[in-house]
Amino acid sequence: xxxxxxxxxxxxxxxxxxxxxxxxxxxxxxxxxxxxxxxxxxxxxxxxxxxxxxxxxxxxxxxxxxxxxxxxxxxxxxxxxxxxxxxxxxxxxxxxxxxxxxxxxxxxxxxxxxxxxxxxxxxxxxxxxxxxxxxxxxxxxxxxxxxxxxxxxxxxxxxxxxxxxxxxxxxxxxxxxxxxxxxxxxxxxxxxxxxxxxxxxxxxxxxxxxxxxxxxxxxxxxxxxxxxxxxxxxxxxxxxxxxxxxxxxxxxxxxxxxxxxxxxxxxxxxxxxxxxxxxxxxxxxxxxxxxxxxxxxxxxxxxxxxxxxxxxxxxxxxxxxxxxxxxxxxxxxxxxxxxxxxxxxxxxxxxxxxxxxxxxxxxxxxxxxxxxxxxxxxxxxxxxxxxxxxxxxxxxxxxxxxxxxxxxxxxxxxxxxxxxxxxxxxxxxxxxxxxxxxxxxxxxxxxxxxxxxxxxxxxxxxxxxxxxxxxxxxxxxxxxxxxxxxxxxxxxxxxxxxxxxxxxxxxxxxxxxxxxxxxxxxxxxxxxxxx
Amino acid sequence: xxxxxxxxxxxxxxxxxxxxxxxxxxxxxxxxxxxxxxxxxxxxxxxxxxxxxxxxxxxxxxxxxxxxxxxxxxxxxxxxxxxxxxxxxxxxxxxxxxxxxxxxxxxxxxxxxxxxxxxxxxxxxxxxxxxxxxxxxxxxxxxxxxxxxxxxxxxxxxxxxxxxxxxxxxxxxxxxxxxxxxxxxxxxxxxxxxxxxxxxxxxxxxxxxxxxxxxxxxxxxxxxxxxxxxxxxxxxxxxxxxxxxxxxxxxxxxxxxxxxxxxxxxxxxxxxxxxxxxxxxxxxxxxxxxxxxxxxxxxxxxxxxxxxxxxxxxxxxxxxxxxxxxxxxxxxxxxxxxxxxxxxxxxxxxxxxxxxxxxxxxxxxxxxxxxxxxxxxxxxxxxxxxxxxxxxxxxxxxxxxxxxxxxxxxxxxxxxxxxxxxxx
Numbered sequence: 001x002x003x004x005x006x007x008x009x010x011x012x013x014x015x016x017x018x019x020x021x022x023x024x025x026x027x028x029x030x031x032x033x034x035x036x037x038x039x040x041x042x043x044x045x046x047x048x049x050x051x052x053x054x055x056x057x058x059x060x061x062x063x064x065x066x067x068x069x070x071x072x073x074x075x076x077x078x079x080x081x082x083x084x085x086x087x088x089x090x091x092x093x094x095x096x097x098x099x100x101x102x103x104x105x106x107x108x109x110x111x112x113x114x115x116x117x118x119x120x121x122x123x124x125x126x127x128x129x130x131x132x133x134x135x136x137x138x139x140x141x142x143x144x145x146x147x148x149x150x151x152x153x154x155x156x157x158x159x160x161x162x163x164x165x166x167x168x169x170x171x172x173x174x175x176x177x178x179x180x181x182x183x184x185x186x187x188x189x190x191x192x193x194x195x196x197x198x199x200x201x202x203x204x205x206x207x208x209x210x211x212x213x214x215x216x217x218x219x220x221x222x223x224x225x226x227x228x229x230x231x232x233x234x235x236x237x238x239x240x241x242x243x244x245x246x247x248x249x250x251x252x253x254x255x256x257x258x259x260x261x262x263x264x265x266x267x268x269x270x271x272x273x274x275x276x277x278x279x280x281x282x283x284x285x286x287x288x289x290x291x292x293x294x295x296x297x298x299x300x301x302x303x304x305x306x307x308x309x310x311x312x313x314x315x316x317x318x319x320x321x322x323x324x325x326x327x328x329x330x331x332x333x334x335x336x337x338x339x340x341x342x343x344x345x346x347x348x349x350x351x352x353x354x355x356x357x358x359x360x361x362x363x364x365x366x367x368x369x370x371x372x373x374x375x376x377x378x379x380x381x382x383x384x385x386x387x388x389x390x391x392x393x394x395x396x397x398x399x400x401x402x403x404x405x406x407x408x409x410x411x412x413x414x415x416x417x418x419x420x421x422x423x424x425x426x427x428x429x430x431x432x433x434x435x436x437x438x439x440x441x442x443x444x445x446x447x448x449x450x451x452x453x454x455x456x457x458x459x460x461x462x463x464x465x466x467x468x469x470x471x472x473x474x475x476x477x478x479x480x481x482x483x484x485x486x487x488x489x490x491x492x493x494x495x496x497x498x499x500x501x502x503x504x505x506x507x508x509x510x511x512x513x514x515x516x517x518x519x520x521x522x523x524x525x526x527x528x529x530x531x
Numbered sequence: 532x533x534x535x536x537x538x539x540x541x542x543x544x545x546x547x548x549x550x551x552x553x554x555x556x557x558x559x560x561x562x563x564x565x566x567x568x569x570x571x572x573x574x575x576x577x578x579x580x581x582x583x584x585x586x587x588x589x590x591x592x593x594x595x596x597x598x599x600x601x602x603x604x605x606x607x608x609x610x611x612x613x614x615x616x617x618x619x620x621x622x623x624x625x626x627x628x629x630x631x632x633x634x635x636x637x638x639x640x641x642x643x644x645x646x647x648x649x650x651x652x653x654x655x656x657x658x659x660x661x662x663x664x665x666x667x668x669x670x671x672x673x674x675x676x677x678x679x680x681x682x683x684x685x686x687x688x689x690x691x692x693x694x695x696x697x698x699x700x701x702x703x704x705x706x707x708x709x710x711x712x713x714x715x716x717x718x719x720x721x722x723x724x725x726x727x728x729x730x731x732x733x734x735x736x737x738x739x740x741x742x743x744x745x746x747x748x749x750x751x752x753x754x755x756x757x758x759x760x761x762x763x764x765x766x767x768x769x770x771x772x773x774x775x776x777x778x779x780x781x782x783x784x785x786x787x788x789x790x791x792x793x794x795x796x797x798x799x800x801x802x803x804x805x806x807x808x809x810x811x812x813x814x815x816x817x818x819x820x821x822x823x824x825x826x827x828x829x830x831x832x833x834x835x836x837x838x839x840x841x842x843x844x845x846x847x848x849x850x851x852x853x854x855x856x857x858x859x860x861x862x863x864x865x866x867x868x869x870x871x872x873x874x875x876x877x878x879x880x881x882x883x884x885x886x887x888x889x890x891x892x893x894x895x896x897x898x899x900x901x902x903x904x905x906x907x908x909x910x911x912x913x914x915x916x917x918x919x920x921x922x923x924x925x926x927x928x929x930x931x932x933x934x935x936x937x938x939x940x941x942x943x944x945x946x947x948x949x950x951x952x953x954x955x
Contacts, residue, residue, distance in 0.1 A: 001577075001603040001619035003626050010584040033643040035557025038585045040907030046588075050914035052907065062646070076552065083888060095579035095675070096643035099610075124579060125607045223697025280846045346630075372597070520939040 006034050007344045008320040008366045012132025013094045014039055014124035018196075019136040019220075020090060021053040021168035025200040026140070027086035029077045031097035031104050034059045046386050047169055053074070056080035056095075069146070070102045077108050081115070084401060088143070088201040089113060091138065092120035098175075116201070119142045120460055128343070130219040130295065131323060133167055137196055140224040144204035148232055154211065158192040159258035162210045162234075165221030166197035168253060171382040173197060175395035176216060180241065187265045189258050196220075208232045212257045214242065216397070219295055219321055236244035241397045243405070244271050244300035262477055273402035285410065289500065291316040293340070293366055294381025296324030298396070300331040302380045304359050305405060307335065316340065316347060317353050318348065345369075356499030359413060367385075374495070376412035377436075380405075411436070414496065422494045470521055480509035482517045489519050504529045535569065543695065545865065545878075554907050555836060555861055556589065557676030557921075558684025563590035564927060565688055566599040568712045568743055571635040574600040575627065576674070577620060577652060578642030599634070601627065605644055615795060617658075624659055624669075627807060636689065641673035668727035668741065672761060680861040682837045682926060684760040685712055695767035696736075696782070699748030700730025707793060708745055708772065711757030714929040716738070721756075721780075721932060724790060727807045729799050735764075747772050752796045756780060756931060758871070759838040761864050778870040779839075780931045781939060782846035783815045785924050788870070811933040818937030823923060825944040827852035832899035834908060835859035835885050836922040843903075843925065843939075845874045851940055855879050855898045859890065864882065875890045901943060920945045 009015075013030060020028040021043050023108050031037070037057050058076045060069050091104040118139050122132045163180060166173040167349055174197075181191055182265045189505060192210035193203045207213075213225045213236040214359060225236040235257055241250035255262035276282060290312040292303045296319045306312040317341030319328045326339045332339035340351050340426025349369045360370045360377040364384050368375035380396075395401040408456060414422070414437040482490070499523075508525035509517050559582055561575040576582045583602035588716075603623040609616040620639075628634060631776030637659070638661045639652045652671040659669040672691035675682040688709065699706065707730050709721060718735055725733040736746035751772035755764065760777055770775070778785045791804045791937075831853050833840040840860045847853040855875070859882045865872075875881075882890070894902055895915065902912055910918040920943055930939040 001605060001609055001616065001623050002625045003601060004604050005598065005601045006587055007580055007583040007602075007604075009580075009582040010588075011579060013581075013582065033557070033644070033676040034553050034555060034680065035559070035585070037552075037907055038556055038560075038589060041905070042552070042588055044908075044910045045906045050909045050910055057552055059551075060677065062675075063834075065647075065677065067842045079551075079888070095581050096647055099644060099647045124581070125605065125610060128580065149906060221543060249885045368597075 006343070006361065008343050008345070009128035010039075010042075010094055010125045011258065012129060012135070013120075013124065013128040013132070014042070014064075015132025016092060016120055016122060016136040017043070017055055018092065018129070018169045019051055019131050019140070020055065020196075021049070022166065022170075022196040023140075023199050023201075025087040025202070025398075026054060026090060027080055027084045028090040028092070029073070029104070029108070030055055030057050030078050030092055030094055031073045031102060032057045032094035033096045033105075034061050036094050036096075037123075038312065042169055045328070047389050048386075049168070053168075054084065054086070056084075058095075060517040065100070069097075069100060071433075073104060074107050074111060078111055079385070081113055084371075086115065088118060088140070089114045089121055090118050090140070092122055092264050093124075095124035095332055098124050116143055121463060121511055130321065132221045133220045133407060134323075137167075137220060138227060140201070141204055141207065142225040144201050144225060145207050145228075148208075151208075151233065158188055158190050159212075160192040160210050161261065162207055162213045163191050163194040164225055164423045165215075165219075166194065166215050166219030167198070167220055169196075169382075170217065170220075170403075171379075171384050171388065172394060175215070175393050175396040176401070178393070179395040179398035179400050180216065182215070183241070183251070184254065185267070187252060187258070187262055188260055189253060208234065208268075210234065212236065214254065218297055218324065223375055240297050240301060242298065242401060243305035243397075244274055244402050245304065246301060247398055247402070257403070260395075264315075269399050271399060271402065273399075273406040276406050282311075285413070285434070286311045288312045288359055289315045289355075289357045290359045290361055290411070291352055291355055291366075292380070293318045293320075293360075293362040294376070295319060296321035296328050298348055298381035301396075303335065304333055305402075306361065309402070310406070310502045311408065312359070313429070314353060315357050318342065318351070327469075354503070356503055358496050358500075359409070361409065372497075376414075376496075378409045378412055395413050412440070419494065419496075420524060454511075480506055480517050483519075486517045486519050486522050489522055501526070534663060538836070545605050547882040549882060549886040549889065552888065553680075553861070553885045554683040554834070554887040554905060555885070556587070557673035557907070558679025558681065558687055559585060559642060559676075560589050560681055561684025561688060562586060562600045562640065563739065565685060565712060565737070569636065569737050569741060570739055571633060572599065572638060573627065573631060573634045573636070575624070575639055575640045575642045576602040576642055577604055577643045577645045577650060578603055578605065578640075582642045582644075599631075605648075605650075607767045610648065610878060612808065616648075617655060620650075620655055621662075624663075627664065637663075637669045638691070639669065640688075641671065641675055643675045643677050646673060646675045646677060650932075651666065668695065682757070682839070683862070685757070686762050689760065690762035690766045691762060692737060693747065693770060696744050696770070697746040698770075698842070699746040699750055701748065703748060703750040705750045705752055705797065705802065708736055708747065708753040708767075709733055709758055710736045710753050710755050710767070712757055713736055713931060717734070717929050717931045717935065720934055723792060724807065724811070724932075727792050728790065728803055730793060731795055736843050752793075754793050754796075754897040754906075755867060758837075758864065758867060760840055761860075761867065764867065768937065776870060778845070778874060779841050779842040782810050782850045782936050783819065783933060784850060784874075785842065785846060786815075786931070786933050787938070794855070808933070815933040815936040819940055820939055821877045822944045823851050823941035825947050828854065829900035830854045830856050831943070832856040832889075832894050832897060833860075834890060834894075834902070834904040834955050835860045835861040835882070835924070836905055837926050838862060839922075839925055840903070841868055841871050841875070841881070844879070845871050846877055846936075846939070847943065848879075850936075851943075853901075853943075854920070855891075856897045857882060857893060859883075859885065861885070862941070882955065893936075903945060916951050917936065920946050 020026045042052045073245045087330050091108040108117045215221045215225045228234045241248040288341040290306050299319045303314045303317045307314050308358045314335045317332045320343040330341045360366050361380045363381050505525040576919040629946045656669045670691045672687040738744045743795035749771045753772045753774045775792050775796045777789045780786040780789040794804050844858040857880045863883045903922050909921045912919050
């Protein structure tokens with residue numbers, strides 16, 4: 001058993017729902033207990049979809065367990081096909097139904113339906129949401145495009161590719177798709193089929209007519225794309241176009257696959273974010289210490305953008321995507337870091353607390369941690385909540401994606417002039433060192449959540465209960481104490497670097513067996529670490 | 532077993548009973564408000580990743596603080612052998628309590644997976660109690676979807692609390708216990724009103740802290756503040772408490788009848804209630820009149836969700852002049868709802884249970900002015916042109932009593948008001 005306060009991914013059947021909800025003409029019959037329909041609101045509320053997901057649940061209850069839950073499932077499947085008339089039917093079990101072993105695949109087959117029925121085996125106690133999405137998409141592609149088709153000749157037509165990986169409930173998938181389509185069009189490449197988002201089973205049958213596949217989200221589409229490569233000899237892209245450098249590498253990769261010269265298209269791209277990062281106003285961003293966590297694709301891309309396109313220092317990199325741990329390890333090695341591969345929220349929290357970064361780039365969950373620790377934070381990856389399905393155009397990929405990331409990541413940081421002034425004058429009644437950046441509009445509000453009376457309205461910071469963060473490695477040694485004047489001096493250091501200063505000084509003292517930290521120790525440590 | 536189980540059967544009492552796909556929450560959702568009500572309690576669900584995901588989707592992602600709930604996620608190794616699962620659970624509890632030393636009450640909450648593999652949480656609670664009592668009291672209940680629907684999770688939780696309540700002295704004078712988690716402000720208002728009527732020390736279940744739970748005994752008269760507390764009522768009666776039958780305190784009429792019933796049980800006459808409540812009633816009636824302008828004559832359709840549907844339908848029809856198209860409830864407790872059913876307009880279409888596709892057909896055919904439904908249905912119905920009121924808000928907002936009567940009406944009026952504004 002694993003103690004879980006927040007989970008980075010849902011169960012695998014939610015991944016399957018993301019695929020079918022993105023598509024058209026597919027229906028999913030899910031053997032599941034009453035209550036599992038909560039998953040509908042992920043789509044209707046968080047993504048604000050205007051129709052119900054194409055999912056029928058058997059919603060069995062305790063009284064059904066004594067009877068025939070298999071018959072219940074068959075009734076649900078038969079009624080769903082009659083009512084929704086899909087082109088293909090997916091059937092599967094949720095975690096509880098997996099335990100009662102009714103075999104939805106066999107039961108659906110016994111119904112003798114006249115449409116393709118694709119059984120899904122999603123092991124709920126081993127695998128998670130993204131794996132479920134990848135497996136579902138792979139099963140669908142395999143079922144709809146089974147035999148190796150003869151490769152179509154290019155002739156005089158433009159090169160064409162499939163865009164694979166965008167699903168419902170994907171972080172910015174809607175706008176990434178639009179941005180990449182425009183980029184490909186500019187290169188002279190047509191999009192043949194985009195899937196799962198917007199595709200029908202009939203579209204999946206046409207996948208093999210394209211010249212190659214563009215894999216936008218490896219977590220979801222790589223299994224299917226690898227199968228298409230093996231079975232249908234369709235090459236696939238490996239670079240995900242998030243960030244300027246990655247987008248340019250992607251353009252070169254696509255050009256090579258399409259047999260095109262990309263020079264003109266490359267030159268025409270207008271990198272506003274690049275100019276912004278070079279402008280003197282961004283000077284103070286240099287070396288800002290950033291912690292990055294998310295799914296493998298977004299975390300790796302964000303770390304590279306942070307280091308090479310914004311001039312931050314990446315002090316931590318991690319991912320909950322165990323299936324792509326190798327990619328994260330390779331990227332972490334570029335920064336000389338030990339990657340954090342975990343789906344344990346508490347471990348991530350402990351690492352952030354230990355590293356004391358100046359900015360956290362993470363998921364919705366890292367916003368919880370950052371809020372608790374009083375750190376600026378921006379969201380770069382799912383899981384996300386409703387505010388990260390914005391109405392405005394907000395891709396992460398391509399040229400516009402770079403611009404969106406620049407704005408989003410810099411916004412939570414204190415602006416340059418204010419930062420300088422805080423270094424100079426610490427006791428201003430309004431712009432004091434405990435205050436949030438004034439451009440965020442809550443002047444005087446303490447950064448770290450302070451206990452408020454229980455009667456305070458919910459919108460304020462809720463009362464923070466004392467949380468005992470487990471001691472990190474190395475803390476077992478005797479902790480040095482702070483002399484009062486040293487503590488006072490420490491508080492003269494602006495808050496966003498104070499955590500790091502405290503940590504470095506304590507480490508310095510511990511390493512040298514200094515029991516009492518004085519002002520001298522503080523400056524000794526400062527000199528030591530800045531060397 | 533080929534006979535279709537979901538054919539709607541209209542039985543003699545006029546209630547349509549349906550079986551089929553149910554678009555409802557499971558009882559785990561009750562944790563979302565219970566963890567805020569009992570401030571030193573922690574709710575540990577023993578379940579799957581789905582359970583953890585449900586909790587954080589339904590509420591958690593909006594709460595940017597350490598919540599007082601979590602999930603012990605069962606994995607493959609636990610499924611291999613039960614003895615191992617128990618040891619794993621103990622380790623999870625150790626880790627949790629070390630992290631949250633301020634926790635005084637721990638609920639182990641059963642889920643569908645834990646029920647199906649028959650993990651015995653009551654024995655686990657006993658075992659953990661032996662280890663952690665008196666610092667922490669460990670209780671258990673089931674919030675599984677196979678056994679509970681939405682608010683029934685609160686019922687299961689309170690029913691688990693009842694045997695743990697202190698015993699009232701045998702010779703104690705009759706005392707009043709109000710049952711059902713209420714917003715603090717409502718609890719305070721009811722306390723003031725009941726005291727003014729002459730009921731000295733009304734107590735509430737659950738209390739705000741685990742150490743302050745009310746005593747119960749043969750002198751206890753309990754009054755339900757919520758309609759979904761069947762098991763809790765049974766547990767209270769097993770300890771000698773007696774129920775005061777009443778409609779539920781929604782709107783002016785419901786609140787007055789509820790207070791009168793309480794007063795009556797203590798030998799206090801209606802005239803006292805009239806006198807004490809006169810100002811509040813007048814204030815609420817005036818405030819309701821404003822909402823009535825938007826709601827009167829409008830047709831409303833309730834999908835089943837919380838069991839609050841029947842009392843709310845009564846309030847909306849009698850005090851705001853709305854017309855009831857269909858009132859769906861996940862479960863109908865005939866005894867506890869008897870006073871409410873008597874107040875509903877004759878011939879109101881009631882349904883118990885659900886076959887969601889058929890119910891959607893009925894709803895779309897009826898084209899009601901306002902549809903009360905869950906979040907999974909609300910936006911799709913809006914896209915079909917129907918105005919909706921998402922039902923969960925009715926459980927999360929202060930809606931009981933006089934001072935909230937107009938707020939409750941406003942929850943229904945707001946979607947209609949909004950439509951008018953956006954159409955203009």
